[in-house]
Amino acid sequence: MTTATEPDAAAAAATTSARTFPRGASYMEALQDPASAFADPDLAAAAPALTPLGLPRPVSGNFAAVFRMDAADGRAWAVRCFTRWFDDMGRRYEAVDAHLQKQRGTWRVGFEFQSQGVHVDGEWYPIVKMDWTSGQPLLGYIEQHLWDGAALAYLAHRFATLVDELRRAGVAHGDLQHGNILVAPGGDLRLVDYDGMFVPALAGLTGNELGHRNYQHPSRAPGEFGLHIDNFSSWVVYASLVGLSVDPLLWGRVDGGDECLLFRSQDFTDPVHSDALAAFESSGHPVLADLAGRLRSYLAMPLASVPPLAPDRAPMPVLQEGRPVDLARQQSLMAVLRDEAPAAASSPLVEDIRRPRAAARPPVHFSHPTTPRLAAGAVAGAVLLVLVAMASAVVPVVLGLPALLAVTAVGSLAAKTLWRQSPEVAEFQTKQAGHADATRRRDEAKSAVAAVLRQRAEVDKTEHEALSRAGRASEQQQSERDAAIRQVDDQLRVTLTALAAQEQELYRAEHTALAAALRDAQRVVIDEDLRRKPLSMYSGLDDRLLFALALDDVRTAADFVDVFVENEGKASELAYLVRADDKRVKATGLSAAGARQLLSWRRGLEARLSASLPTSLPDDVAGQIRARFSAPRAELARAEGRARADAERQADAVRAMPVADSTALTAAARQAQRQAAERRVKLDQDLGRAKKALAEAEWELDSCERELDAYRGLTFAAFLRGIIGLP
């Protein structure tokens, strides 16, 4: 929870209000249709895990609802959909990603931050797509192994190792708690939820969460951030695991597992009244008392002073820092190339060349009255028409019609010839030929432009192909490289898991040996004491029987372990005492009831001793036993170191190899791009010229058209009307 009480926390809180995020129910609705909800093709094609009602099944946390998505090919992801948000979360995730890329720890789970990941109610929201990890949540694991002290002790050891590994890697989780720790098969641990993670690149920022309340130091301030933020919570987890490995009854006694392990926030804010700490102290087990004492002393200091949890054994391989950074990541390649591409579209050469259109011309008319040829034509026409009229009156009708037709035809031909020979019509015809010419020139210019454009498109296409070839090849290589590294990781994980299983076995054997040794030590104390209790102390045996038993070496309570009665209730009833070596010794005269009483006397003596029995082994004895296991354990540690180093080398080799290739690819793509750019410059010049020519042709054509428009009135009918003198 983030509550604003300090200046930096207030600043952090201020950035949260910038945008309201969907609630869980909205995500649940959106994910009912993954294809429209997700941008990521994997997720869009995957199906959400469902509740029994058939709705997407969420797991809710402090910042996010997490949904499991299953692909048809068996891959699965956990998708974090944020319900709360801090504006710099994306940046933080990038920094965490960059830093974790350099770690080979098996605890980390692969993830990808997508700023536009899920589409809800018309808007895009970020997601984190995490690889699904098959681990059991810590609480479930504890409940299942509550009576398996060795398993829990091993878990504690593994956890301490993990915390140490994180610290050495410069990483603090920020919210170490039962819900974020998964136990993988073999006892290896995985951490999930990196929302509040610290990595060195984030130094100087404030924290965005306080972590689970039942794991936090009371002094952890809102915004407190740094490598130290896990220091207290890791001790809380460790103490709980160790406590349970020693005394599983603690689980029930403090209501363990109810949003906590064994401790709650109240135990930290008010340690004086903490029943969990008291239970540790009154357990009589020195390790638990020591842990409770540590927790108390840590509570008395600020969080920054709490020492980190460090395993007291198992030398850790030092993780190497400062590996070569991946320069040519697949996403960046295309972007780099795109950024450098010339901005051809804005080149002034390809701008349209426009000219003002020619103004329309006033229409042209026939100029009859002023033209002598036209006047002569008019006279000839009139004479002809008079002749026709006269002929039709005189000549008989049979002859008259063809004559009339002939005369009319001759007349109209003459008139048409006159019309054609008029200077306006001749002018018009010239203009028409000019127009046809201009049209042809315009069409040529047009196809010249089209040709240049085609060439340019060709260049673009070639370039695009070259680039996407390079991109594809690079993506291909990148994904091959990723796959290879993943394979190395997976291989390492398998090896480490196997080693962890062996180590757990070793741990169990050591635990068993120590327990057996402790039992033996307790036995020695009991025997010593019982040897000081002669049978004569017990009032139920007469002297004769005591004497007889002494002859069989049964003199003290230590000398027998059980009683045995033969033919009980019959006349031949006979009681025996059973010695430690299983030999039965006759106790003539002792009744069955008397024998049982004797045994319960002995057991009473033993019970009285139980409070004073040793609860732990002397250091040297324990040390000897531990020493027996140290060699195989060291061997395992060496094997782990070797496995990690091998994986490291393999991963480095994978990384080293494709970098050169992708540089070559980049070079090839750049070359193609450069050529295309050169071609484009030239084509753009051509295009400019072609467009200019086209614009001129268009202008010519345009003015031709306008001139022709002016002659539209020069028809034969208009000519005739002019001859007759009609308007």
Next chain:
Amino acid sequence: MQPDRDRRQTGDNDMPYTAEISRANPTCFLFLIDQSESMREAIGGGEVPMAKADAVADAVNRLLSELTIKCAKEEGVRDYFHVGVIGYGAKVGPAFGGALAGHDLVPLSHVAAQPARLEERTRSTRNGSGVLTQQSVKFPTWFSPVAYGDTPMCAALTKAHDVVGKWLAEHPGSFPPIVLNITDGESTDGDPSGPAEALRELMSADGNSLLFNLHVSSDQSEPIVFPNADRSLPDDYARLLFGMSSILPPTMRTAATQQDLALAEDARGFVFNADISAIPQFLDVGTQVLGLR
């Protein structure tokens, strides 16, 4: 129980409403829903006219869904809350439908597992490419809107008193029960102040039960949200409901602040003239309890 354990569960002795909610120490939400005739009228705000009864049922059903999601963990829905819905109109009684019918309070995991219906609703949303698409969405509902009869608010508060009293007997150390009363009109069976006060007097070791009132309105006047004094209220009816409402504990005030509402320290859990968008806000603020993980 050991004394330490009592102390642990009830939080800080001096500060009420600080008990931590866990599966072992859950709290309860009881919704009282006015089902009188007038709830058929359309509510203010919103693009499409919607009956008050429908708007309230939608908002409460959605809140129930939201609560089940908030408490959903790896192994299933955790019973941080016990939840009940009491309707009052022609009759007063539990309003859950389906398998939960007849139950007053049920653990949240049961709520999650047994909605009365899974409605197929059609929503138009713009998809990633900006195209308007129709999407069919499954929407769980636990009770249906009803609008028939009078407004027997006294009887409803008395019923709530029974339910909460019984629950407190079993959960004496819990975060105090929260009763959210949603109504649109005046009580028809007498002055509800008395039963309301009796209800608020029920207490756990962590403080008095909380009664919040939401008045939904058909008219378009501006909602009055979480007031701290009755001076600004328009009429006696509003002042009556104000007087019946508990002061918001700090966690809820903080939640309201995060929704950009500036509230006075003595702001009451009361909203008057709520329009369609004020209902979920009221429900959201009124159910904010100590940080769940």
